[in-house]
Amino acid sequence: MYVGLDFGTSNSSIALYQEGKIRLFELDPGSINPRMLRSFIFVNRAQEHFTGSEAVRQYQTLETGRPVFWEMRHLGEVQMVVGGGGGPIIYWDDLFAQVDTAANGRLIQSIKTALRNPAYKGTDVLGKYYQVEELIAIILRDLRAKCAQATGEEPTGVVLGRPVKFSDEPETDARAQAKIEAAARLAGFEDIHFEYEPIAAAYVFHQQTAERQPILVFDFGGGTLDFTVMEVGGGEPPRVLSTFGVLLGGDDLDREIMQPLKRFFGEGATLRNRMPLPAHLMGMLESWQTMVLLSRPEYTSILRDARRGSDPDSIQRLETLVNKNLGFSLFQEIERAKIKLSHEATAWINMEKEGLALRDLITRPQFERLITHHVEQVNAALDETLRLSGLRADQIQAVLRTGGSSEIPVFIRLLGDKFGHDRLRELSPFETIVGGLAIRAGELGLSSH
Known part of the structure; x- marks a missing residue:
């Protein structure tokens, strides 16, 4: 049995294509969309593994609010x-x-993004070292097992999605795919194939299109943004005219929302001697994984001194944030606000936990100003994708949007202004790619018999 598998930065899924239909499976009952597995892993002291919403629940129960030693x-x-x-x-x-x-376990997120870094080979989790492919295999193995449980048959073949590029460096890009392939083998798959995620996203549209036409796929997920111009429809196989990728994802946009929140945690404050708080401390607030490092002894003395400086209240909030391990909860709230801004004009960021109280309003125009340089980056990448395809914007007959970040209004406006709003097509942001991968897997499964 051959399946399609979308291993994503934020969410992962698996699907089967049989008798002309795409079949998805219940993977994560605690998630908003149970057919998607949140790409989280929690490993406890007994080296037990939990994935998805259960991983988050374990982390929040065992780790949030505890003191750090x-x-x-x-x-x-x-x-x-x-x-x-x-x-x-x-x-x-x-x-x-x-x-x-004092750690009871470790929560691991955005493993796919770590593949961008050629120096990242793995990590130590409470005394046991995990190679990056072993971490990825934990998620792939869980997806495979839940598929097998639902179908009564263990899948042996798989078509895995991959971004157009993990890195601008060809060696790093090849290494990243090799790591995912190794993970798939560890998970039990035997016949392993890859397909570009934006090409997979166009498979369903291709099958439903009677006349041959050029389209653009805009695939904006948690870790990468990929563009593909291709000819589809007309009963002929899809033909790729150009592909291009940008190392930009929803996680990067979350970090931009964190920028104005730094004022609650000491940005602009001075020490007792009126010297500014070291700038790199604020840089460590841009990721929940690095926030907790500010509780280390080499920083506690700086924060103790800053408590006698110009803004003791902000420094106290910062100490509570890092000493009570609240960074993950804060970034979950940031992500929630970002998603809300795709549908509403304003969103509150509310954080009231373990003695930390924070409430701040962010508006859609403010968010769009924060990500202006990313919008310009995307616009330039679209122009490059068209140049590589040899087509003009007015020759593109349809623009397919997929991925959670493709729902952000400023990017929808950008696409509409460039290609025409009447040509935009919204696909299922989380299920289109895995569906296309499943169709491709079904074709491979038939050809293997």
């Missing part, structure tokens, strides 16, 4: 080689690291 731990020895005129000098040195000894 850092200790220096000896990790082992590392061999050092130093060059010299008389030949290399080799010696062993002790390796130490600060460890949060």
